[in-house]
Amino acid sequence: MSPHVLVLGGTAEARELAAELAARPGVRVTVSLAGRVTRPAAVAGQVRTGGFGGPEGLAAWLREHRVDALVDATHPFAETITRNAARAAAAVGVPAVVLRRPGWRPGEGDRWHDAASLPAAADLLPRLGRRVFLTTGRLGLAAFAHLTGLRFLVRSVEPPAPPLPPHTEVLLARGPFTVAGEEALLRGHRIDVLVTKDSGGAATAAKLTAARRLGVPVVVVRRPPLPPGVTAVPDVPGVLERLGLTAP
Missing domain, CATH: 3.40.50.720 (NAD(P)-binding Rossmann-like Domain)
Known part of the structure; x- marks a missing residue:
């Protein structure tokens, strides 16, 4: 059966990841968008819009749609979504990865x-x-x-x-x-x-x-902290490696 990856999206990194996943034969990708932007940028894969109804609703969706891996590629400040995703993935036993671009750091002359x-x-x-x-x-x-x-x-x-x-x-x-x-x-x-x-x-x-x-x-x-026990991957290649999908 084709592996099914759910990407919680809305970021440029999520779009990049979805394109990489969709290019891999046999991989099904669903991108979930919160629906807060009226004209979101185009994204590869199947797209769903709207919330899940908290961690319990997301867990039910993961089971119903036979999701094999969950990638949280939401905005670094989407604290509630990240927390709910971690809880839902743990409840269902689905591997989960958080994709977070590195934060900014001050340089010489910054105030x-x-x-x-x-x-x-x-x-x-x-x-x-x-x-x-x-x-x-x-x-x-x-x-x-x-x-x-x-x-x-x-x-x-x-x-x-x-x-x-x-x-x-x-x-x-x-x-x-x-x-x-x-x-x-x-x-x-x-x-x-x-x-x-x-x-x-x-x-x-x-x-x-x-x-x-x-x-x-x-x-x-500053960014809110990640949930306890959750670590982030800084880029798309790192996510693909974690998912075992490095070769297209």
């Missing part, structure tokens, strides 16, 4: 301030700047809504969910972005502090280089 959460990031802002470039995604912006004395430029792929800070301009855009473009944006909006999650990867890293060049401080929201 980074670590924050453990969005509320912690909001607490830092009043002493760092007055015009904030907020690039933490469309959810969780309520953590900044009380900062009535600051002005925010919020960039996200989809319109952000309220409540928002009272002085907010929304910019809808999808990466990858260029350093030149990010520098122009920071200058044009007179940004004096940047807030980002530690998403990692190259698609949105240009803003960090631009901030370094312009001397703009950056508040970096």
